[in-house]
Amino acid sequence: MNSLDENKERVINFEELYLALDAASSDLYSFAISVCGGRASEAEALLLDTLFLCLEKMWFVQNDKGKLSHDEYREEFFTSFWLSFQKQAKLFQFEVNRHNIASEHHGRFYQLPLFMRASIFLRAKSKFSEDSISRILGITETEVSANLTRGRDVLLGREFKNKLILEDSF
């Protein structure tokens, strides 16, 4: 590959990176507010911190040899946010589970425990797979599945039946 092609590839990567960043920011915004119990001021501060962290990580750790795909970058972004959030929550010990602003409209959702709420959000809104959710939240896939099952039941108000295949169908 000559240097012209390399430069072209770099430009495309930058564009992809920018688009990924843009998409992830708006996607992450809703997640940030949801895990912060509906409080935008705390979520926005954390989101800005995360953005700086992610950019610096890309700069210093990945450097110019590192390549992250759109999905990987998105996952990295969510993981960084979750880590900052957990650190902040420990530092300031703010109550995030049952205190919220938007409880009237999304009461059931905000009544869910933090990890269950985060798992449900990442699955239903951000469309992450179980293994990605387990990497983002730092829990096992079994815990993620349990959180999703329980969370779906609570939000639905009855047992969520995933019985699409019938044995007599085959």
Place this chain on the structure above:
Amino acid sequence: MNISLKLPEQDDFLRYAEGIPAKNPQVEKQIQKILASNTEARQRLTELRKDLYHIESQIPQYVMPPEFGVELTKIAQTWLQVRMRKETSFRNFRWEKELIFILSLLGAILLVIGLILAKK
């Protein structure tokens, strides 16, 4: 010849209903075939999607305020500009391979000329 045919599992169907891409594209094709040939499976998929919609509608979706979006974009653009400048700066211009090739070619030519001149 060993042909292993694995039917999609309940979780594969759920992933399909949720719109999450399957790890194996073959599974998605199998699901589509089952749905195409089975009316009951299609009805159940509709019920499943209804439940999923009901669940999703209870999860809040917040829209980023424009001023915050602008702030984020500014940071990202500044970072990208700085990085682009770094990439294209003369100090980081990478042409080691070409330079080594040119220098070795030059060295070889000089050596040949030197040998010719020495023989004369």
